[in-house]
Amino acid sequence: MAEQHQNIVWKYADSDMAAGSAEVIRTLHDHGYEAYWVGGCVRDEYMGRQVSDMDITTSALPEVTCSIFPRVIPTGIKHGTVTVLVNGQSFEVTTYRIESGYEDHRRPAQVVFVSEVEEDLRRRDFTMNAMALGIGGSWVDPYDGRRDIDLRIIRCVGDATVRFREDALRMIRCIRFASIFGFSIAKDTWKGILAVRDTLPWIAIERIRAELDKMMAGPDPLRGLGLLKKSGLYTRMKIPFPYAMKDPVIINAIPAMDSSHLDIRWAMLILGFDIPGSEAEKLLREWTFSNQRKAMISGLLSFQEAWFSGERGNDIEADRLLWIQLVLKHGAKTAESWLCMHEAVNTTGKQHIDQNSLVQARRWLEEMPVQSLKDLTLTGNEILQALNRRGGPWMGKVLQQLLFQTAAGLFPNERDRLIEEAKQVIEHEEE
Structure with a gap:
């Protein structure tokens, strides 16, 4: 049975979210039904962790919940779940239920609605998630979830x-x-x-x-x-x-990489497993990473492979020009992520690249006057007009050469100078 305490004040949930969910619970009470906060929000509040969402369980059947609230989305009404919209917030409200017949080890073949919250909690995965909390602060914790959290x-x-x-x-x-x-x-x-x-x-x-x-x-x-x-x-x-932990240095550095950079952590893991770029791209696709995330991770892997493909440090100018080529090919964002990755590795006391080299590479990145074609003061159409030529494959080659030479600081990013350089490139090509 429910254990009574004083009224609950949510310390780790957004105040508007807590107020909105409390309104849903009170409304269900006013119509004669039981309702509790349940699952992760109850667990996280007890643990002192930030509450990200607030789910509600109730004795009201889903059709009844739909009739009580003016704005409801029947997200999973067949299995007892509807989404109630209140003051710009959304809350999943699920009828007490038991489940059976998990034929595919994932989804229940049969759902039966029940009248007791304790029966609903019996179907849940772990004791810390099988707890419900009433609006007045009453706990329903039949499997000692709080004790297990404490332990x-x-x-x-x-x-x-x-x-x-x-x-x-x-x-x-x-x-x-x-x-x-x-x-x-x-x-x-x-x-x-x-x-x-x-x-x-x-x-x-x-x-x-x-x-x-x-x-x-x-x-x-x-x-x-x-x-x-x-x-x-x-x-x-x-x-x-x-x-297959083949490079423990970079894998052990994963926690040192800020957790907000999830895809850099994944790249570090793949590098630590020593998976070649071509295999990694296939794996990322099979593992259903989005195209954007796949491009980010693959770009980091390619950047790493290209940088370590030859001897570094014997010729500083050659290293600088290679760095600029890589930045232009993979993008400044990938270069910045690559630097962050190796800076994280270095904080562990181990390193693949010494700190002075990273500082130097970061300075090269910051000093690049242009980092992409859109930064040039000259467009392809302007080149066509200045050279009185038709477009063709040559245009892409000319623009890339101008971009590299400008990024490397070999001449200024000035329109007239770029036109002169473009003419020289064409003349050289035609010789």
Whole structure:
């Protein structure tokens, strides 16, 4: 039964979000139904972590919820979930339910609505997520989730093998939570992962990648990577995770890279696994990374390969010109990310590139007068008019040469000078 406390004041949730969700709960109460905050928001508030969203569970059937609120989106009404819109905020409101028949180790074949919140909490994955909190501060915590949080333990609700067979993604979530929170995994829960891990191929790669994104953006991704390896889950995925730590220096530096730069962390991981650029691009595609993220990560890998393809440091001017070529080819943003990556490596006391070389490369980047074609004071059309020529493949070559020479500071970024240089390039080509 619910345990009574004083009225709750949310300390770690946005005040407008807390007020909006409380309004939803009060409205359900006013119509004679039970309603509680549930799941991650309750867990994070108890742990003192920032609350990102606030889900609500209720005894009201989904059709009833739809009739009570003027603005509702039936997002998952078949399974009891609707999205209630209040004061510009959206809240998922789900009817108490039990589930059965997980034929694909992911989605329940049958959902039955129930009248008791404790029955709803019984279907949830881990004890820390199987808690509900009432508007008056009452706790519903039948599986001692608060105790497990205090003990820093992740424990399944009931039989771990049953929970993981219901939804195989829960095994990855378990490791993600252990990595982010720094919690240990209860012995029976760990045994459950080992017993059921062969069901993981049922889970779509994009769902696993989304969990790993959260893990990689967390405070200790190395712990999560270690648990993936120890559990053997990395080999059971539909597209196996290529775990092979060949460069521990760069992998161990991942936590030193600011967590906001998620794709740089992924690039560091792939570099640490020593996966060639061509294979990495295929892997990123199979792992459903977006085109933008794939381009960012692949660009960093290509930048790294090109920079280390020959001896550096014997000829400073040759190094500077190579650096400028790479910046123009891959973009200033990629160059900046590459510098940040190696600066993070150096903070660990290990290094692939000495700090003075990084400082020098950053100065070269900052001193480049142009970094892309749009920075030139001369356009392709202006070249055509000045040279009285028709367009063709030659134009791209001329523009790239002008861009490189200007970026390298060989002549100023002035329109008349660029036209003269373009004429000389054409004359040289025609000789």
